[in-house]
Amino acid sequence: MSVAxxxxxxxxxxxxxxxxxxxxxxxxxxxxxxxxxxxxxGGIEAMLIRIQLAKPDNDFLSAGLYNEMITMHGTTMIFLAxxxxxxxxxxxxxxxxxxxxxxxxxYLNSLGFWLFMFGGILLNCSWFLGGxxxxxxxxxxxxxxxxxxxxxxxxxxxxxxxGAGTLIxxxxxxxxxxxMRAPGMTYMRMPLFTWASFIASILIxxxxxxxxxxxFLLMFDRMFGTAFFDVSLGGNTIIWEHxxxxxxxxxxYILILPLFGVFSDVFSTxxxxxxxxxxAMVFATMLIxxxxxxxxxxxxxxxxxxxxxxxIFSIATMAIAVPTxxxxxxxxxxxxxxxxxxxxxxxxxxAFIPTFTIGGMTGVMVATVAADYQYHDxxxxxxxxxxxxVGGTIFGIFAALHYWWPKIFGRVLREGLxxxxxxxxxxxxxxxxxxxxxxxLMGMPRRYWVFHSGDGLDLGNLISTIGAFFMAFGVIxxxxxxxxxxxxxxxxxxxxxxxTLEWATASPPAHYNFKQTPLVRGLDPLWIEKSEGKGxxxxxxPLGEIHMPNNSFLPxxxxxxxxxxxxxFIYQTDNKAWLAVLxxxxxxxxxxxxxxSMKDDLGYHISKEELEREAD
Amino acid sequence: MKxxxxxxxxxxxxxxxxxxxxxxxxxxxxxxxxxxxxAEKSLDLIILSTVVMLFVLLIVMILYVTVLVRFRKKKGxxxxxxxxxxxxxxxxxxxxxxxxILLIIIAVPTTIATFDLADTEGSKKALNVDxxxxxxxxxxxxxxxxxxxSQDLYIPTGEKVYLNMKSSxxxxxxxxxxxxxxxxxxxxxxxxxxxxxxxxxxYWGKCAELCGPSHSLMDFKVIAVSPEEFEQWVSDMQSVDPxxxxxxxxxxxxxxxxxxxxxxxxxxxxSSPIQVGPNLTNFGDxxxxxxxxxxxxxxIVQWIMDPESIKPxxxxxxxxxxxxxxxxxxxxxxxLQLQPSEITSESAGN
Ligand SMILES: [Cu+2]
Numbered sequence: 001m002s003v004a005x006x007x008x009x010x011x012x013x014x015x016x017x018x019x020x021x022x023x024x025x026x027x028x029x030x031x032x033x034x035x036x037x038x039x040x041x042g043g044i045e046a047m048l049i050r051i052q053l054a055k056p057d058n059d060f061l062s063a064g065l066y067n068e069m070i071t072m073h074g075t076t077m078i079f080l081a082x083x084x085x086x087x088x089x090x091x092x093x094x095x096x097x098x099x100x101x102x103x104x105x106x107y108l109n110s111l112g113f114w115l116f117m118f119g120g121i122l123l124n125c126s127w128f129l130g131g132x133x134x135x136x137x138x139x140x141x142x143x144x145x146x147x148x149x150x151x152x153x154x155x156x157x158x159x160x161x162x163g164a165g166t167l168i169x170x171x172x173x174x175x176x177x178x179x180m181r182a183p184g185m186t187y188m189r190m191p192l193f194t195w196a197s198f199i200a201s202i203l204i205x206x207x208x209x210x211x212x213x214x215x216f217l218l219m220f221d222r223m224f225g226t227a228f229f230d231v232s233l234g235g236n237t238i239i240w241e242h243x244x245x246x247x248x249x250x251x252x253y254i255l256i257l258p259l260f261g262v263f264s265d266v267f268s269t270x271x272x273x274x275x276x277x278x279x280a281m282v283f284a285t286m287l288i289x290x291x292x293x294x295x296x297x298x299x300x301x302x303x304x305x306x307x308x309x310x311x312i313f314s315i316a317t318m319a320i321a322v323p324t325x326x327x328x329x330x331x332x333x334x335x336x337x338x339x340x341x342x343x344x345x346x347x348x349x350x351a352f353i354p355t356f357t358i359g360g361m362t363g364v365m366v367a368t369v370a371a372d373y374q375y376h377d378x379x380x381x382x383x384x385x386x387x388x389x390v391g392g393t394i395f396g397i398f399a400a401l402h403y404w405w406p407k408i409f410g411r412v413l414r415e416g417l418x419x420x421x422x423x424x425x426x427x428x429x430x431x432x433x434x435x436x437x438x439x440x441l442m443g444m445p446r447r448y449w450v451f452h453s454g455d456g457l458d459l460g461n462l463i464s465t466i467g468a469f470f471m472a473f474g475v476i477x478x479x480x481x482x483x484x485x486x487x488x489x490x491x492x493x494x495x496x497x498x499x500t501l502e503w504a505t506a507s508p509p510a511h512y513n514f515k516q517t518p519l520v521r522g523l524d525p526l527w528i529e530k531s532e533g534k535g536x537x538x539x540x541x542p543l544g545e546i547h548m549p550n551n552s553f554l555p556x557x558x559x560x561x562x563x564x565x566x567x568x569f570i571y572q573t574d575n576k577a578w579l580a581v582l583x584x585x586x587x588x589x590x591x592x593x594x595x596x597s598m599k600d601d602l603g604y605h606i607s608k609e610e611l612e613r614e615a616d
Numbered sequence: 617m618k619x620x621x622x623x624x625x626x627x628x629x630x631x632x633x634x635x636x637x638x639x640x641x642x643x644x645x646x647x648x649x650x651x652x653x654x655a656e657k658s659l660d661l662i663i664l665s666t667v668v669m670l671f672v673l674l675i676v677m678i679l680y681v682t683v684l685v686r687f688r689k690k691k692g693x694x695x696x697x698x699x700x701x702x703x704x705x706x707x708x709x710x711x712x713x714x715x716x717i718l719l720i721i722i723a724v725p726t727t728i729a730t731f732d733l734a735d736t737e738g739s740k741k742a743l744n745v746d747x748x749x750x751x752x753x754x755x756x757x758x759x760x761x762x763x764x765x766s767q768d769l770y771i772p773t774g775e776k777v778y779l780n781m782k783s784s785x786x787x788x789x790x791x792x793x794x795x796x797x798x799x800x801x802x803x804x805x806x807x808x809x810x811x812x813x814x815x816x817x818x819y820w821g822k823c824a825e826l827c828g829p830s831h832s833l834m835d836f837k838v839i840a841v842s843p844e845e846f847e848q849w850v851s852d853m854q855s856v857d858p859x860x861x862x863x864x865x866x867x868x869x870x871x872x873x874x875x876x877x878x879x880x881x882x883x884x885x886x887s888s889p890i891q892v893g894p895n896l897t898n899f900g901d902x903x904x905x906x907x908x909x910x911x912x913x914x915x916i917v918q919w920i921m922d923p924e925s926i927k928p929x930x931x932x933x934x935x936x937x938x939x940x941x942x943x944x945x946x947x948x949x950x951x952l953q954l955q956p957s958e959i960t961s962e963s964a965g966n
Contacts, residue, residue, distance in 0.1 A: 062829075063829035063830060063832075063833075063928040063929065064928060064929065067828075067829060067831075134829075135826070136826045140786075140787055142786050142787070142803060143786040143826065143827060143828065146786065231803040231804045237787060237802065237803060238802065238804065238805075271698070273699075273700060274700040274702065276702075276703055277702075277704070277708050279703070280708050302789060302797070302798050302800050303800050303802070304799060304800060304802065304805065304807035306734065307730045307731045311731070314726060314727070315727070318719045318722065319719070321715060322712060322715050322719070325672070325711060325712075326708070326712055328676060329679075329707075329711040330703075332676070332683060333704070335683045335687060336679075336683055336687065337687060337698050337699065337701065338687050338698050339687065339689050339694075339696045339698050340684075340687050340688050340689055341689050342688065342689075350684070353676070353680055354673075354676070357672070357676050357677075358673065361669035361672065361673055362669075364665060364669055365662065365666065368661050368662075368665045368722060368726045369726055369727075369729075370657055370658055370661050370726055370729035370732075370733055370797070371658050371661035371662045371726070371797075372797075373654065373658055373733070373797020374647045374655070374662065374793060374797045376789075376797075376824070377789060377798070377825060438641075441640075441646065441647045441662075441793075442640065442641025442642070442645070442646045442647070442648065443641060443642065443645040443647065443793045443794075443820065443822065445789075445791065445822050445823070445824040445832075447826045447831060447832075448831070448832035449831070449832045449833075450833075451832070454642065455641075455642050455645060455820075456642035456645065456646065457642075531697075
């Protein structure tokens with residue numbers, strides 16, 4: 001449903017449509033909206049942090065509020081901005097790239113979104129209900145278990161609910177790729193974005209349960225009097241660190257791999273070349289994912305695990321540089337000899353290469369244990385992970401949005417504004433974070449509310465804050481761009497002379513995606529048809545009825561029930577009467593599950609005649 | 617193309633200007649001017665890994681710039697369709713093998729240094745200090761020496777001092793960048809690390825693990841003095857008489873107030889086991905008040921009257937009777953007299 005078309009309908013009916021939708025393309029819109037909203041909130045938090053650090057001994061924010069700010073900035077950006085934005089891209093593009101009509105489980109897809117959204121809202125409610133969590137996004141015990149107030153309770157419940165949504169989403173994409181590929185779309189013909197999303201989904205499947213378990217332990221310690229992390233009662237706080245990073249390290253690969261896929265697709269499209277070393281790229285991605293599970297303790301080099309453990313984890317971490325290097329060189333080789341168009345999508349992708357290489361370079365540096373004793377928990381690490389997460393994930397999301405905007409919303413984003421966004425954000429980014437490498441080595445630990453004048457850290461921090469304003473400006477320009485383009489002309493089906501299947505259908509696609517499932521004859525299927533002069537896909541089936549799932553309000557209600565129960569969990573520690581809310585919310589969610597199981601919902605069919613009436 | 621490169625150049629220029637202006641940071645705080653064994657080992661590896669990685673970055677950048685210069689869409693050749701290359705076994709092998717070699721170059725010295733820095737064998741023959749991290753101050757107990765002190769850690773130069781570290785509450789991390797890398801201070805186990813300062817000096821220490829609102833105010837100092845001076849300091853500290861009567865009227869009143877106002881409940885004078893608050897045996901010689909404020913009478917008075925205004929969330933606030941300005945002044949007079957030793961941060965050339 002294009003924006004223009006929806007505007008003609010009443011706002012209420014559009015809203016109802018979105019709240020009940022199970023269409024992956026609309027769920028993509030929802031994820032984009034939710035993730036975008038939290039990205040802005042996390043961005044404002046970042047700006048407040050940078051303003052506080054603009055000058056020494058500043059008192060713009062109080063110490064307690066500052067800790068809430070850094071905790072919420074990290075938590076929001078990772079769980080509520082980057083993850084959903086990635087899910088937005090997967091939803092928008094992955095089914096199209098494999099020639100599918102939807103994801104494997106449309107109902108679950110919607111459930112995953114609403115769980116994420118309600119979890120995110122629950123977490124942010126803490127701002128208005130006595131204070132946000134303040135133990136850092138890593139929530140190390142016993143700081144997190146002893147943190148006063150309900151902040152950390154909101155962290156636990158919010159992430160638990162949002163995390164369930166993520167897990168559901170991951171499993172859904174996994175099954176989608178395994179089961180829903182069009183005829184001829186073998187694994188080794190899948191576009192890199194699909195491949196990377198597939199592998200990231202595997203990571204989600206194995207990493208998120210660790211988070212779930214960790215959060216449960218934390219929840220029981222805080223709310224029900226257990227002592228998993230209470231040393232005085234025989235508990236152990238290091239266990240939390242292990243559990244958190246067994247989840248946390250794969251998480252950073254979940255955040256980056258899908259964007260590696262985006263860059264691969266963007267480079268090959270705009271260089272007009274087939275991806276160089278496709279097989280190597282696929283296996284490098286798998287290797288990164290596999291090694292990603294073997295290296296969690298590199299976040300814990302200073303914990304005192306001993307030289308043997310430290311050295312093993314150090315070397316395992318360095319090993320990840322090899323497949324990552326393979327990818328960088330393969331991208332360069334893809335561009336080599338190409339006919340390169342540089343537009344906004346390409347600018348973000350091109351900027352990714354040097355930026356991410358610097359991030360990878362400092363990655364090897366922080367993996368160097370005995371040197372990490374200096375880097376650890378300082379601004380050097382802040383710089384490193386912003387180089388990879390912003391330089392990789394956020395650059396990637398921007399590249400993807402400029403690239404796929406026509407497919408998602410049926411409009412092409414404006415080039416001029418796109419370039420302005422890029423340059424201000426890019427310059428601002430390096431201004432903000434490059435200097436932080438040095439700040440860290442000059443003795444500035446992370447999560448510092450103030451630094452003292454005379455510590456020699458003034459100038460670096462000021463530069464960093466100025467850079468942050470450039471980045472904020474870039475984001476604002478992007479929003480303006482989005483608003484302005486909403487009224488532009490409709491985009492063609494294939495504005496970039498694309499190579500993959502998503503460009504073989506309209507922009508935006510009809511809700512059934514493909515009138516006839518396409519037949520895939522190789523890697524870059526659309527490109528093959530174009531270079532053989534046909535220009536469009538051969539159908540794999542005759543025109544016939546299409547079976548589509550019905551919309552449902554139940555996922556929204558189910559998530560709402562958990563959201564309400566969340567408050568019950570949090571406040572029953574103060575007053576047992578809240579147990580009623582807890583039980584009520586859980587019972588309500590259970591009720592929606594019962595309704596879902598009892599009621600037969602067989603979907604509906606689009607008849608052949610109807611399809612014939614619609615133009616191509 | 618021009619714009620792109622131009623901007624990159626401006627960026628590097630800006631970066632280097634900033635660096636020159638701020639130098640390598642504050643001496644005795646920065647890790648970039650090492651003054652001790654651990655910091656030196658770390659810096660060696662920092663430099664090695666930077667050089668190797670810059671080499672990789674250089675190669676990437678050369679290829680990258682070449683690609684951008686040579687293969688951008690050119691006028692008149694807009695429709696040119698490049699050859700669809702699948703890959704190249706030789707090239708791909710090269711950029712798999714070379715990074716492995718480079719990593720080995722880094723990994724071997726890293727492992728050696730890691731084992732070296734983890735050594736705890738030497739502790740039997742060396743000076744051992746039990747370090748306790750507390751929200752938001754540090755306690756030091758000189759093993760077998762009958763000396764306990766807080767905030768300022770005195771050590772002799774040129775020898776390894778072993779620190780056995782444990783936390784009394786949440787996780788902290790002990791970091792003196794100029795002398796050594798950091799190690800976490802956990803509540804459940806004792807972590808041992810050694811530090812060795814090459815030169816005399818007062819080295820800034822910081823807590824590096826988020827530990828609450830005043831995490832950024834949990835500074836401490838390592839004061840390295842010559843071995844002879846250290847001997848003297850030890851004997852001075854050992855001969856402190858905690859009951860000695862202060863000199864002068866106000867200070868004597870201050871001493872009485874110190875008992876009346878229950879300050880003794882949390883603060884020990886003389887070598888006694890760790891309490892709720894810092895040991896004040898040599899408070900008159902402290903480099904700073906509460907680890908962060910200039911050591912002036914005004915600041916001491918402010919601390920005694922309203923510690924919350926200096927360190928939000930500290931464990932002293934609200935746990936002692938109100939102290940008037942006059943009383944605080946008297947207590948400060950008394951506390952400033954607690955100067956048991958000639959050897960102070962000044963002896964370390966501060
Ligand atoms: Cu601390």
